[in-house]
Amino acid sequence: xxxxxxxxxxxxxxxxxxxxxxxxxxxxxxxxxxxxxxxxxxxxxxxxxxxxxxxxxxxxxxxxxxxxxxxxxxxxxxxxxxxxxxxxxxxxxxxxxxxxxxxxxxxxxxxxxxxxxxxxxxxxxxxxxxxxxxxxxxxxxxxxxxxxxxxxxxxxxxxxxxxxxxxxxxxxxxxxxxxxxxxxxxxxxxxxxxxxxxxxxxxxxxxxxxxxxxxxxxxxxxxxxxxxxxxxxxxxxxxxxxxxxxxxxxx
Ligand code: NI
Numbered sequence: 457x458x459x460x461x462x463x464x465x466x467x468x469x470x471x472x473x474x475x476x477x478x479x480x481x482x483x484x485x486x487x488x489x490x491x492x493x494x495x496x497x498x499x500x501x502x503x504x505x506x507x508x509x510x511x512x513x514x515x516x517x518x519x520x521x522x523x524x525x526x527x528x529x530x531x532x533x534x535x536x537x538x539x540x541x542x543x544x545x546x547x548x549x550x551x552x553x554x555x556x557x558x559x560x561x562x563x564x565x566x567x568x569x570x571x572x573x574x575x576x577x578x579x580x581x582x583x584x585x586x587x588x589x590x591x592x593x594x595x596x597x598x599x600x601x602x603x604x605x606x607x608x609x610x611x612x613x614x615x616x617x618x619x620x621x622x623x624x625x626x627x628x629x630x631x632x633x634x635x636x637x638x639x640x641x642x643x644x645x646x647x648x649x650x651x652x653x654x655x656x657x658x659x660x661x662x663x664x665x666x667x668x669x670x671x672x673x674x675x676x677x678x679x680x681x682x683x684x685x686x687x688x689x690x691x692x693x694x695x696x697x698x699x700x701x702x703x704x705x706x707x
Contacts, residue, residue: 458699459489459703460488462492462582462608462657463673464657464660465478465512466491467658478509478512481511481674489509489513489673490513490655491506491512491514492548493514493548494519499537502514506542513543516534517546519549519584521552522558523558538579546573546577549567550567551567551584574601580603582605584607586610596624597622603705605625605653607655607657609626612643626651627654628640629661630657630667630678630679631663632663634667649687649689649694650701652683652698653705654680658671662675663678680694
């Protein structure tokens, strides 16, 4: 069985056939799915999915692109939603200096606030970081949070090691199958398998051979096979170990 530790089935790209796709997961060996919050509007959809599907769990948070919509009222609502049994993490939160959809100071402010919230409700975090590796690392390091995953990790292996040493997991998805993924292949090679989580970021980032198409969790087999090849393990072992890793973090 495989856990998809990061997906967005709340996304409108699944509006036409969400039920059909999610209905195929268990036969495809997908045992659990963590649906990560991105916008404030995603929260209620995620809670509903966790109520409808026994194998779907959720994270509640605001993506750095979206923090312009966050205020104290919504932040208080976020805290209440984190009380729910099937909401297992705060995420995805972090910094995105690639798109810069929100002013950087505002991104940093709400990133710190959400880290603090994770600490106070005692739940792990799901971190999004793009073109802001050092700033993300510094903010996490200066916080008390030491449980979480660096989702869709894209940095250098030395920083991955620093995260692992601090107690974090490294999230690996479809990008590892791309032909230009040298840096990520090196990270996967050097980081212990016990510190890797697998994820899709569905509907985005479909692995080869389905690159460019809408992604869903069934494509994780290609990610598992690629990691197995890099780590010289069987795909079954990669699935089992990463499943246990995710359970130890979220459950
Ligand atoms: Ni995501």
